[in-house]
Amino acid sequence: MQLNNVTLGIAEWRDLIRRVEIGEVREPLVNIDDSDAAPWDAIFVGGGAAGRFGAAYLKAMGGRPLVVDRWPFLGGSCPHQACVPHHLFSEAARELDYMRWNSGTLWFPKFDDSTASILDLISLFRSGRAAAHAFMNWQTKEQLGVEYVLNAEATVIDCHTVNVADGSYTARNLVLATGAQTAHPRIPGIRKRGVFDFASLIEDLDYEPTKCVIVGGSKVAMEYGSFFQATGCQTTILSRSPLMRGTSLHHVDEDLRIFVVSGMRARGLTVHEDSATLEILGDEHVEGVRARLADGAEIVLDTDFVLLATGELPATAELVRTLGIELDEHGFVEVDTQMRTSVAGVYAVGDLIGSPLEMFKARKCGMTAARNIMGEPYTLDLSQYPDFLHTTYEVTWVGLTEQEAREKYGEIIVIQMPPNGLDQPIPLPLAEGSMLYAFTRPEITGYQKAVFDARSRRLVGAHHVGFGAKDAFQYLDHLIKRGITIDELGEMNELFLNPEHFIQLSRLRAGQHALHDL
Template identity: 60%
Template sequence: MIDVRNPQDGFAALRARISALGDPVGDDRGADGEPLTVGEWALLIDDIVEHPDQNTEALWNVASPEEDDREYDAIFIGGGAAGRFGSAFLKARGGRQLTIDAWPFLGGSCPHQACVPHHLFSECARELDLAKHMQGKLWYPEFDASKASILEIVKLFRAGRGMPHAIMNWQSKEQLGMEYILNAAATVIDEHTVEVDGRRFQAKNLVLCTGARTDFPAEISGLDRKGVYDFASLIEELDEEPTRCVIIGGSKVALEYGSFFQATGCQTTILTRSPLLRTASLHHVDEGLRDYVIDMMVDRGIEIVEGAQTLDVLGDDRVTGVRYRDANGEIVEVETDFVFVGTGERPDLRMYEPLGLKIDDRGFVVADATMRTSVPNVYAVGDLLGPPMEMFKARKCGVTAARNIMGEHHEFDFSEYPDFFHTTYEVTWCGLSEAEARTEYPNVIKIQMPPDDADPESFALPAAEGSMLYAFTRPILSGWLKLLVDADSRKIVGAHHVGYGAKDAFQYIDYLIRRPEGFTIDQMADLNELFLNPEHFIQLSRLRAGQMSLVSL
């Protein structure tokens, strides 16, 4: 056990151990007797992650009986987004919590293997895409694909990921006052008891927050060969530069990582059984948005095979190809040295078998809107509940559980939300698709750029930061947008955008249009745009808001 809360030596021995690992970033060292700094935390976490077999001691930040002798209101099993935010909220409301995680850090897979590297990769994809498009123009040199290395970008992420972990460990202890035990797996005994690091803890409630992992299809043979990766193993295990990529699956992860691989110059094929962007886990995807996204992926050279049933990953020890049955029933083989699995995620619930939880037919935990499961005093949150597998849902589920544990009845409905993903673009939407809107409302108008009757190759809207060079060199690449309005009530019912920089706006547009009173085209027009604004919705609404009887633009 490593006590990071009240070590008997006043942190001297622990600080000496960390100092032996090297110098913290910015020489961020604590004084004698003071808790670990962020820089020292980063060194400690990196050492444990890089040498797990040599660092098996649990990290304890648990209050002594003299500090707090109350019974725990909740034990949070898992310290990712749901567990950390739920713990912080419960602590802020005066409760006592204990958070347990098998990793040596809080924050979960997002900063370690998932959303943070995904955003790094997407930023690289955007930069590489522009460099390829602009090669030989202005100051841009000819594009050299040999210098765009997937492996080097992965190594860049690996080298820097310790700092976000360190910030969360430090913040959770020093600013949020949380108690936690890290680098130690929890064993669930019953609905009130958890064992960790050889000691049993009891609480009034358990909150299950262990997330989900890639669902590797059992019917596809050869997924255990070297050269097969998912989002997590790509970070941990990639050791050679891929030259040809096949992606199995049509999830958002498949589109995002496929666009990144293609942007580096690694020819990529996506094999998907279902049509892209029409899966059950994605809702309100507009057909116009879908068409533009797929057309632009194909324009970048990605091969998309819909209706494909992947059969085998071929090779001996290492991957040499993938075999699939196409939509016509023909068997096709594709040569590759790199397979990426993007078939969605499922939780591993074996550790919760002693609880006897009710599980749905998809393999997710059944819980109500308060996050209560079928077992009294046991809550489940985040990815354990199924799609959407999104950060906002995980965090708010954790907070919802904490609020109910502390006596406040609170429900969280995550059936409606703004959504996004990346290709080389930022793709964002909220509200209804055009088809859904026309089914629900008799009189729908749309504001769309480029309009349906315009030639997109010569129509440079939308254009703003991030797309200006495309707009002036090949306008069709500058983006696409659509705003949907119920003309009778004048309320906005859907918004869709492909481009750059509009994601922040959609967080607020979604809130506004879902208010009971809604958000009208007139109210949108009355906002003050920071021109050139990426989504263009304000000024385009203003061009139509003067009409008593609205028509499309």
Template identity: 50%
Template sequence: MTLRRGFLTISQWAEKIENALAHPQDVGPIRNIDAGDERPFDAIFIGGGAAGRFGAAYMRAMGGRPLIIDRWPFLGGSCPHNACVPHHLFSDCAAELMLTRSFAGELWFPDLRGKIVSIKEVVDLFRKGRTGPHAVMNYQSKEQLDLEFVLNAPAHILDAGAVEAAGEIFRARALVLACGAAAAPLDAPGAHLLGVHTYASIVETLDKEPGPTIVVIGGGKTAVEYGCFFNATGRRVVMLVRNRPLDMIADGETRGYALDRMREQGVEIVEGAHIVEIIGDAEGRAARVIAETSTGRLEIETDFVFHALGERPHSDMAVETLGVEVDAKGAIVVDDALRTSIPGVYAVGDLIGAPMEMFKARKSGAFAARSIMGEAVKYRAADWPDFLHTHYEVSWLGLGEEAARARYSNVVVLKLPPDTPDGLNVGLPAGDRTMLYAMARPHMSGFQKLILDGDTRRVIGAHHVGYGAKDAFQYLNALVKRGLTIDELGDLDELFLNPTYFIQLARLRAGQRKLTSM
């Protein structure tokens, strides 16, 4: 199917994508190539996810000629299809359900005590709705960004400047590997059984409502986010964690508050757990999980196991055909200009390892494009703000208090709730989505901490558990990296009730010549 001179509306794109997903061979390759442009391609982007699409768009905006090749019939990659977007949907559901269960039978809330709600209905809802973002990105890429692409066709690397797809050979002066990553496999007997899922398979293959008990293997972002959603639906959730959960949260108090609220909702967390086996029933479906823990052998009856053990980059094709250098985890090694060990070959996004985050994918794609087009660029993902979902939004940047005290001699901490024995009963911080908690369940209204170097008055860390703050961390982080002081933060104009309270707290203390904690 050739589209260059054709036009599809967003709705028509959605229909085309649905048909291609259901019958990929019948639809065949989807081509959008400008036959009238006689220039050679500056780069072929293998993969049209966040890294490839943003990289190609940036190159096109600079006057270059990129080509995207992707096996999917849509641009945007796994994020809207089975990764980031569903976990945000599930986290929205977790927050709504926690609120409803916290006020069960009170005010206008229904009584969900002892009731299990459907997981499959939410998954089915997502399946029906996910084509919309795909269609928008296809439309935007063709009609607004003027990108050339070949979709619904896997790419086969021939050499550092040539790729075969859809029966054609395409050549360019540079090759950008943007193949993404997939969930790391579970190395345990029984991992193949029905009812054993990753973040991708739950969306694609869930065919049965999970029973009353769910086992989650892992303690990182994905494991916690999905585990909290499963818990919020009313099920017993047992998290089996090899080390400790939420280890990426550097500040101990912030991590502790988030974990306390998870446990309060009923999430069972078993640290130091090693999976021995998943035992199936006569129909080949998971029936029981066996694990070794620090206190002995643990057996849990369950028909649903979710594992999130990190991601593995899709680097095999590049290694086999080009011989690119990879690290011990299979991530392609690149320099600050996103160049691999093979001249003319670049790699971006999840393919180059942690952090496997959207911001890095988009930004690395753009930096690779700039590098190919002759700019002297340097990019390493460092000092970024971060977040995850429990039943709450948890956001952080900079140093945790422990690391700050190890590095600085005069650390000042401003936080809410106050650090007193009854601080959790104060109902602060209260802001977006926490006002009912503040009035009736104050210990659930959130936690925040601002960490300062008392000598330079600079902000060196910020941490928040609640809602509505994570967007602000994108901009707060840029200010912190530029040396934001408590005085400058206190001079900002806040929106009341701002979920972070950082401006208010800064203003309350900025008048002190010698800063003290609060």
């Protein structure tokens, strides 16, 4: 279906995508200007965040990109099965948490978790996700001027050539952006009905779970587990390592970790750290999970629902056979700081190159590849970046932990709320989003910590559990990298009540010649 000379509105794009998904339309969706004789500067194999943003950046620099994706829409898994549903579920978990803690008080009715449904939230998401798909297809074509072929599997022939449907396209460069999928561990019974990962959960869940076992301790485990528990589905996490201590998370402060995991347990979620999942039980459908705990004891957990949260791996076998590209020890494509693979003219971006599997990284490394392809040397540093996850809170951090800062700088100071050594809970840190907790459950209002190098007075780490502060951490990351000090923080203007209290707390200490903890 040639669409280059056709202008579809959002509603028309939604209808076309729907027709593809139900099988009414099977042909490729082609947006290519056949009258343009200019050569392709790059073919982006994959139109997720990395491919779409990379192609848009290359086009903005005067190049000619082509994006190819097997799905009938751009944007990849994030709006379709991953990031967007998890944010919806996390918001629902937060609302349900408020209702539980305040059940039967003020204007809150007695909480009845039988009215909260995992299946209803998934259905709500599925009914609305096409809006994002339609917009990205429209914007990429009409506003960004990027050409693409959708609803067609790409076959990489060599480092310059890709076959798509009945066509063959050649470019100066190839950018691999094919993403990653859940790593399925070798556990007996893993193929039974009732075992899901984040993607199949969205597509295939057709019953309301009553009990859940999550295998793995990743962000997915914590975020989806908190949502399931909030709906009243009793949830158990089986993690090989302590939560938030996996290799995919960096710079997690121990005090922050303790507050978060303790909060999950306080809400009824069972967490077995340092455990091993041995077998998924049942005939055709899941009935239980057999596991070995940290003390060596074996248990059987009754359940009708298992979620795999065991990390992700890319499908790279075909790329290795065709191109000979090198992989790292975890199976991801090895790239340098310019996104170049071991094969000249071939770049790799997004989840295909490994951790962090985050949206900002996908977009930035797509941009990095584009700039280098267009002759502008540019490197991407992923050694430090802000990170986050959701439980029923926003959990956000950037920079060094307290322990890492002590090891690096020796003399540090810590400003935190609530401070240690109090004889009763206080409602701090306090801001919009936590006011009801402050007056009803002060012990769960939130937690935050700022870490400073005492000699240079520079902020080197910030850590927060609460509400409304997440966006500030992208700016804190920028300021930390530029060496902002406690004195400069104290001179900034804050909004009252603001969720990240680092500015006013810095002001309480900035006047000290010799800094002390607060």
